[in-house]
Amino acid sequence: GNSVTQMEGPVTLSEEAFLTINCTYTATGYPSLFWYVQYPGEGLQLLLKATKADDKGSNKGFEATYRKETTSFHLEKGSVQVSDSAVYFCALSVYSGGYNKLIFGAGTRLAVHP
């Protein structure tokens, strides 16, 4: 079946540290991959996406590369800020039953301290 596994949190970092949040997936077919972010008190918003193998999604200093050989889509940022504190969700999209179904990981909470 289709599933997403991401590293458990919370992840606690100091400002300007390097961030990696691991995400691996299991899917039939050729899924699109997404990272969503949820800031405190808000809904989810798309952070970045990649639609095919070897694509790199990037936004706001975050990057993730679609690695088909390792079925991974790890999120990275070179220097985090306090304002990056949020919950991050990895997700995949597969076409099933006539629509694109999104399957989410459990989420990883990031806390960045000054």
Next chain:
Amino acid sequence: DVKVTQSSRYLVKRTGEKVFLECVQDMDHENMFWYRQDPGLGLRLIYFSYDVKMKEKGDIPEGYSVSREKKERFSLILESASTNQTSMYLCATQGFNTGELFFGEGSRLTVL
């Protein structure tokens, strides 16, 4: 920009009450979704709708129903609220062809 508006940010209800959560989108998207979000469980799909008056069960439909009388509006109904339905509820609409979801701000429901 896509705007997805959920009618209530915070609700407190008593066990057995009927609860309506409403969601409105302004982008003429056909697909709309209701998820619940619980710590450690991520997002779980309750119901989705791909057209007016059309609905499909998601992964956890028990205890919920939905209504889609107009394209822009998708309502989630708890016929008889129970304490285990205390959660954050997220509505989303789906962009054409991309699979990307656009979310509302969420409705945090507490059932006492």
